[in-house]
Amino acid sequence: MPWYKSGTVSVTQNSNAVIGAGTAFIANSRVGDAFRGPDGGWYEVTNIASDTAMSISPNYQSATNAAGSYAVAPMQGYVKDSADALRSLVNQWGQKLAALGTTGNYEILPISKGGTGGATSGEALTALGFSNFGKSLIDDADAAAGRATLVAAKSGQNSDITEITGLSKPLTIAQGGVSPGYIEGLLLSWNSANSLSVGTGAAYIPGTGKVVQVAAALTLSALSLAANTWYHIYLYDNAGVAAIEAVTIAPATPYFSRARNKNSDSSRRYLGSMVTNSSAQLHKIIHLQNSTVFYLESLNLAPFLVVAGAATAFTAVDCSSIVPLTSKEAKTNYLLTTNVGNAFIANSEVNFTPSASNYLLAITLGSSGSADLVLDASQRFTYALDATPGSGLFRVRVSGYRFER
Structure with a gap:
């Protein structure tokens, strides 16, 4: 490789100090390199203090020179550029590489060593504990594909949602749900002197906050009734099944608009009343849609x-x-x-x-x-x-x- 000759040096007879001007000793010389002074003599570089100061041995032998030409020649027997590159690499990454310890012994770094444990993205996700569902979701190209994997609807105005079933809490009126006073159908029918029915329909139950649907008529038969007594009919949710009861406990004042529930029991929605005659038999009635009874x-x-x-x-x-x-x-x-x-x-x-x-x-x-x-x-x-x-x-x-x- 070429000798380094940039700038000039100042040397003093019988002194080991070399002072440079326009020099870069640190990057271009090493201890042990040969220094040819302005007198043409050869000396060994014993120390490099800075880009403009080094020491030589023996002391400079010739007459003092304030701005002489010089040369630094590598004398170590190595490729200097490679050594410099290796030194730079060690300075930058040595401590970090040392901290990795034995991780350098693996072609595929295991999870325990901070790696992914797989050669491909699929293998890595499996090693990291992702299920097939999770891997599919990560692999989805866009939001629409992600929603398809999740079987989820898009937020905001959209046509994704076509039906809502199994809600644990009904929609509010503001969300497009029914009002707390909702009731439809559920007309009372007289069957006999001690039997009555409630027709199909649905009603909101205030105690549960849910709508109970009656898909087929519900009947109470062989009722034990008292004479000249009002019986009030209530709808309720019996462990997920619509049910009715006829009791003498009167309904409370309306909880919403004209809707009522059983007194002290908001799990029972009031549907109507029937009264018995002096022989403890239900008076025959017809119940119309507009809450009218004849x-x-x-x-x-x-x-x-x-x-x-x-x-x-x-x-x-x-x-x-x-x-x-x-x-x-x-x-x-x-x-x-x-x-x-x-x-x-x-x-x-x-x-x-x-x-x-x-x-x-x-x-x-x-x-x-x-x-x-x-x-x-x-x-x-x-x-x-x-x-x-x-x-x-x-x-x-x-x-x-x-x-x-």
Whole structure:
């Protein structure tokens, strides 16, 4: 390799110091190299202090020279560039390589040594404990392929979701779900004096926060009933199966809009009520979609005939024996057969004093018909005639009611 000759040197007779100008001794000379001084003499490089200072041996023999030419020649018997490259590699990576210890003894570095344990990506993932599912997901080219592997729907507006089943918590109204008062179908049916059914449909159960669906009619038979007693029918979830019960425990006040549950038991959703007669037999009814119930009984006698009188002072009429506490609207037929006077109807909750000029409904002499009477909270209305008749009576029969559920 060429000798190094860049710059000039200053040497002093009988001194071992060589001071360079424009020199780079560190990168281009080594201890043991030969130094040819300005006098043409040869000396050994004994120390390299910096790019501009080195020491020689023996001391410089000739006359002092402040800017003489010189040369440094390698005399070690090695390829200097290779040695320099190796030194640089050792300086940069020696400690790091030493820290790897025995890891250098493997063609495929095991996981215990910080490697992947595989020659290919598939082998590496297997060695790292990835399942086939996980490897497939990692191998997916894009998000759409990843969703296909996950069997997952895209977020935001999309057409991926076509059906939702098995939710542990129903969607809220804001999410497009049903309201807490949701009910559809589930109409009551009279089967016999001691048997009733609930038809198909579904309803929200407040205690569980879920909708219970009735896929086929549910029937209660051979009921043990008491006379002149209201029985309230409730829907509930019996370990994942829709079920009903008929009990005397009344429903609570509405928990949402007009929806009710059993008093002190939000796991039971109120569906409707049925009442027994004096012989402990269920009165026959028909339940319509708009929460209206009509009695399929003779209305000429009690308890359906609620008025057969001629009072001239407003008199309270109690309908609670045939109108449940969940209703404030009685379906009625009326007939006024007195020889004089008109009839007027109100209730205890009106914001006026009932009279012949203040009323909810007026019935003229000799008339008959049907009317929906507004009841108070105790299922009562009031009536009065404006004249004492010499003959005849005012009659009101309750044919049904509309209720809340």
